[in-house]
Amino acid sequence: MYQGYETYSFLRLLLPLIAGIVGYLFLGITIPWVVILLLLNFFILFGIAVINKLSISINASFVFGISLNLFLFFTGNYLSSSFDLSNKDDFFAIHKNNSDYLKLKIEEPFVKKGTYYKSTASILASYKNEIANTASGKTYINIKDEEILSLPKYGDVLLLKNKLFEIEGPKNLGEFNYKRYSNLKQIHFQTFLKAGDYTIVCEACGSKLWTNIYQLRGQLVNALIKNIDDETSLAITSALLLGQKNFLTKTVKSTFANTGAMHILAVSGLHVGILFLMLNFLFKPIAHGRWGRALAAILSILIIWIYAGVTGFSASVTRASLMFSLFLVAEIVNRDKNTYNILAASAFLILLYQPNMLAEVGFQLSYAAVFSIVTLYPYIFKWFVFKSKTINFFWSISAVSIAAQIGTVPISLYYFQQFPTTFLFSNLLAIPAATTIFVSGISILISSFIAPPLAAFIGKFLEIVIYALHFGLSLLNKLPLSTVEFNSFTSYFPLLMFLFFIGSIIWIINQNRKALWLAALSFFLLCSSNALEKWNSYNEEKLLVYNNKKGLIMETLATGKSIGSISSNGIETSFSYFTKPVNRHFQINEQFNFAYPNVQNLYQIKDKTILLLTNEVNLKDFPKEIGVDVLIIENNPYLSNFEEFINKYKFKEVIVTANNNNPKFYLDQFKNHNIKSYSVKEKGMYVANLD
Secondary structure, eight states, X not given: OOOOGGXXXXXXXXXXXXHHHHHHHTTOOOOTTHHHHHHHHHHHHHHHHHHHHTTOOOOOHHHHHHHHHHHHHHHHHXXXXXXXXXXXXXXXXXXXXXXXXXXXXXXXXXXXXXTXXXXXXXXXXXXXXXXXXXXXXXXXXXXEOSSOSXXXXXTOEEEEEOOOEEOOOOSSTTOOXXXXXXXXXXXXXXXXXXXXSEEEEESSOSOHHHHHHHHHHHHHHHXXXXXXXXXXXXXXHHHHHHOOOTTOOHHHHHHHHHXXXXXXXXXXXXXXXXXXXXXXXXXXXXXXXXXXXXXXXXXXXXXXXXXXXXXXXXHHHHXXXXXXXXXXXXXXXXXXXXXXXXXXXXXXXXXXXXXXXGGOHHHHHHHHHHHHHHHHHHHHHTTOOOSOHHHHHHHHHHHHHHHHHHHHHHHHHHHHOEEETTHHHHHHHHXXXXXXXXXXXXXXXXXXXXXXXXHHHHHHHHHHHHXXXXXXXXXXXXXXXXXXXXXXXXXXXXXXXXXXXXHHHHHHHHXXXXXXXXXXXXXXHHHHHHHHHHHHHHHOOEEEEOOOTTSOEEEEEETTEEEEEEEOTTOGGGHHHHHHHHHHHTTOOEEOOOBOOOBTTEEEETTEEEEEEOTTOOGGGSOSSOOOSEEEEOSOOOOSOHHHHHHHHOOSEEEEOTTOSOHHHHHHXXXXXXXXXXXXXXXXXXXXXXX
């Protein structure tokens, strides 16, 4: 089964392209004169090709290989840089403060998110003194849910006042970086509107193709709503079948995520694979002879891509659709259907069109899962041989689950810091159930237009299947240690894990000693880096002041533990929500809810004397003169005489918390006296070392 690297032509093309994209997206490398370098390598490649065509005797294979790899590397870097809207001369951030009005075009239908309806829009133009200037960029639009008779639709062009602001990055360490996530989708701004804040100046000015696709999606969702009464069943079906997750509750998401079954709620290769099998069965009567097979393949490709469009062209759906399309094309032209080449070719084409897709978690998980399944499943399946077809069926599901987990665990651990120990059992339930739900859902969509009573009957059957699935996953979720949580990993963790698995896989398949050494070295580096992180955490002592608009959260870390905290009244319920990602970032495994003793909000923590100034503190109760290392100003306390206050307590540093309405006012008072000051609201979490 194992073949040499040279066999996989598209893999050899893909790797330098990825290297160029990684250089820009993750390392910030922008190659100067990249267009000239691209042209130079193109002419070298063209020249060698012409020489070979003329049968001139010259051995230029080495030069050709180097030049081709450089060409693809430069291509990846150039495409990434060109795709980034922030590099354009008319990027809106450049003109943001010089714009009164904006013209935006809605790029997708609005979706309900809490108390707002949310969509994305492209910035078409900005206006200053009624003079229009071209502008580029994308923004989130959030419209308040308050008696809105009709929302703007896809393709509508809006005119509104310039209320856009840039998306902020994480304010506390370890938090999800929503700014980075949005920027990779080329969305850099957002705005919050009410009905009446905008005027529609052009209706339905978008692509007719996308207009029809979105209308079709709306009709299909309405068909599900009409025939499925149970809210949970409707939410799961619409997510699994159409990729519409806005009906899913936090409880349902948590249950599926914690048991390792979340992948069935994200339309992926599994769903496209089921559709592919259904189409094969449907078109089997016409798939005879060369032209019959070609017609069946063309119809199948067309339906698969319509489905991909309806579900939103997620990374996994696009990957699966491309792979099945390439597979069908290879079958028509009688070419070798090498799975690795098809997998690499699909990634190559996707990244040529949208290089930022490489940074999406869905893209990484999708390709890692498929690569691992294709490579490892045949070997894992042979671990056990059963005479019973039923047992073999369920063992094959387990073998696929094991193979997929091996490939995706480095990525899922890095991004989500948790591992579902019940994934084998959950997938034994989820995969057969997902197949049943998918086929039943398609049946509802078709029969709702031609036989409504049949659609209603199938809907009731679907509710029973989903109830059984959700009940089973809920039981698994309640088991002890059903989910194991980890602390944050370093940025090179996925690479080391990837090298470890690649080395292990090649050694298992080919008994290659070099691969075994690669796996062993990677494992050693993984263990060493983890031990170093733990050692650093154990020897660090830190004072943290969180960015929390609801009140103060202050925490101290030492010997790898959270040893004490101070918080405002009323935020106890959300305390762990804020501290958990930060503790993961600092490799903290234990928390002690120790309340620091204080005298009138005066604390002594290690070497630092800290004064917490709140609305309730009476300064008359303090000694006349006392040295204070850190002053923390929470909320908006009133001070009648800053000069006297500063001279009295001799502050070394001042921190203004995030729930302060006017941090600049306080900071200016202390800056005038050359006292170091820090605004948590503006700069994010405050972190200081304790001696």
